[in-house]
Amino acid sequence: MKSHRDWSSLLPELLITVAEKLSRAEIASVRAVCGRWAWALGFPRRGWPPPPYRASSVAIDSSVPWLLLPNEHGEDADYCSFLRLSDGGAHRIHSLPQMSGRRCVGSSPDGWLVTLDLYLQPQIIHPLMPHESFSLPSLLSVNPVTEDTNFIPIYGKSDGSVECVTEYFDLQCMRYYPVELFRDKYVRKVLLTSAPPTGFAIAILGIMPEIAIARAGDSTWSVLPTLQTIAFVDDAVFREDDQRIYIITRDGNVQIFDLQSFKWESPSACQPARLMTDPVDPYSTDWGNKHLVFINGDLIQISRHDRRYSEREVLLLDGKIEDAAIIDENHDDDPDDEDPNDDDEDPDDDDDDPDDDDDDPDDTDDGSDDGFIPLVPIVEVEAVTTNVIVMKFDPLLEQGIPWVPVVDLGSYSIFVGCNHAMAINVVGKPGLRPNCVYFTDDSQCGPTPKRKLCLQDAGAYDLGNDTFHRFLTRSDEFRWPPPLWYMPRRLKFIRV
Numbered sequence: 001m002k003s004h005r006d007w008s009s010l011l012p013e014l015l016i017t018v019a020e021k022l023s024r025a026e027i028a029s030v031r032a033v034c035g036r037w038a039w040a041l042g043f044p045r046r047g048w049p050p051p052p053y054r055a056s057s058v059a060i061d062s063s064v065p066w067l068l069l070p071n072e073h074g075e076d077a078d079y080c081s082f083l084r085l086s087d088g089g090a091h092r093i094h095s096l097p098q099m100s101g102r103r104c105v106g107s108s109p110d111g112w113l114v115t116l117d118l119y120l121q122p123q124i125i126h127p128l129m130p131h132e133s134f135s136l137p138s139l140l141s142v143n144p145v146t147e148d149t150n151f152i153p154i155y156g157k158s159d160g161s162v163e164c165v166t167e168y169f170d171l172q173c174m175r176y177y178p179v180e181l182f183r184d185k186y187v188r189k190v191l192l193t194s195a196p197p198t199g200f201a202i203a204i205l206g207i208m209p210e211i212a213i214a215r216a217g218d219s220t221w222s223v224l225p226t227l228q229t230i231a232f233v234d235d236a237v238f239r240e241d242d243q244r245i246y247i248i249t250r251d252g253n254v255q256i257f258d259l260q261s262f263k264w265e266s267p268s269a270c271q272p273a274r275l276m277t278d279p280v281d282p283y284s285t286d287w288g289n290k291h292l293v294f295i296n297g298d299l300i301q302i303s304r305h306d307r308r309y310s311e312r313e314v315l316l317l318d319g320k321i322e323d324a325a326i327i328d329e330n331h332d333d334d335p336d337d338e339d340p341n342d343d344d345e346d347p348d349d350d351d352d353d354p355d356d357d358d359d360d361p362d363d364t365d366d367g368s369d370d371g372f373i374p375l376v377p378i379v380e381v382e383a384v385t386t387n388v389i390v391m392k393f394d395p396l397l398e399q400g401i402p403w404v405p406v407v408d409l410g411s412y413s414i415f416v417g418c419n420h421a422m423a424i425n426v427v428g429k430p431g432l433r434p435n436c437v438y439f440t441d442d443s444q445c446g447p448t449p450k451r452k453l454c455l456q457d458a459g460a461y462d463l464g465n466d467t468f469h470r471f472l473t474r475s476d477e478f479r480w481p482p483p484l485w486y487m488p489r490r491l492k493f494i495r496v
Contacts, residue, residue, distance in 0.1 A: 010037070016493045041493070051496065063429060078096050082486065096130055102116055108420065112195055188204040225271075239294060246299065289304045293422065300393075304387075383441050385439055385457050407463055437461045
């Protein structure tokens with residue numbers, strides 16, 4: 001005779017051990033089994049003593065960020081590879097099918113990643129909780145439109161490329177991007193303010209990047225009305241204390257968007273962003289990549305300057321120019337095509353044919369079609385950080401721009417890249433050095449079907465002695481997707 005087992009009497013310690021290996025959705029199912037299990041998982045019951053545990057999202061590895069690394073299978077991989085800064089060791093998380101065919105374009109402070117496929121459908125995943133994910137609206141629902149710019153992506157060309165019409169200061173340009181290149185040119189980053197489904201996402205996107213926000217489960221993105229400047233949006237940070245988004249443009253213009261005036265049900269009625277401060281040097285053209293972060297209530301601006309290289313330049317530097325196939329963006333490398341220098345051309349193809357009317361409105365030549373100027377995008381395959389400048393906002397300065405240089409961050413270090421900027425007190429954090437800016441390259445250098453070479457930059461800049469420490473070199477075999485900082489966290493149950 002089989003004995004009856006009372007599973008409701010399972011010890012809370014055993015139940016917690018199982019629950020910490022489950023997703024939040026699965027934990028909700030466990031909680032619904034019986035009142036005793038719900039109580040053991042931290043949910044109070046009337047007439048019962050306080051629960052012995054409470055759920056909390058806690059950091060793993062002593063709050064030391066991991067570096068999400070490029071890998072050997074590129075975007076085809078169904079796993080994540082990390083570098084642990086605490087001990088320099090590698091960590092690989094397998095069985096992540098939701099990573100295949102996508103690249104990471106952002107993260108949250110509590111362990112979530114934003115991935116994006118080639119057709120701009122974002123998804124929020126947690127590599128340590130692989131059974132849980134959240135959807136964001138398609139980024140194709142965003143068409144940044146301002147008084148000066150109107151960008152319209154058009155999919156479905158016969159050759160698989162994306163046709164982009166850009167109107168900028170009354171100048172119409174037509175650009176053609178392969179699908180593989182378009183995503184990486186169009187989307188700069190997607191930031192998460194907190195773990196889903198709470199909080200919201202901030203997308204920085206567009207050829208002239210704008211900023212839009214959305215929540216998990218929304219049907220569309222809401223473009224925020226920022227002030228028009230000569231430069232595009234480079235980064236943003238959300239400060240929960242005052243419910244404001246601080247936005248910085250590439251030239252250093254800082255704007256504030258007050259979410260207290262924003263209504264999710266009627267986003268078009270919100271107040272536009274207001275100017276907080278002008279650029280540090282409005283006449284400089286060496287702007288650098290800009291980031292914002294708060295340290296003990298102070299607003300900090302980070303400017304990362306880099307040197308960008310084309311594929312030809314990289315191969316020249318590596319001494320591989322003789323045995324490498326160099327791709328010219330304006331050259332069709334089909335071996336069946338005629339030699340462009342061949343003088344034996346068909347006389348019927350003479351460009352000076354008097355019967356050829358260049359003003360014919362039906363002429364389909366790309367150079368004169370509808371007044372568009374055809375442009376082939378310049379593809380850069382490497383961006384090497386050459387300088388990092390840190391400044392603090394000082395509203396009490398009576399003259400000039402209220403930014404003062406910072407050469408000592410004390411016990412803090414800053415992490416910037418294709419993710420939310422983080423400031424971490426590194427005291428007691430193994431593997432981290434104080435007074436450093438840890439960076440990953442967030443430029444839009446990416447591979448294409450013809451250009452497999454793509455070098456990513458990641459390292460640390462020491463403000464005290466003006467030195468760099470690189471995490472990746474040209475000898476590294478794997479270079480895509482680009483690296484970003486990841487704060488490993490998962491759901492834990494803490495004894496009360």
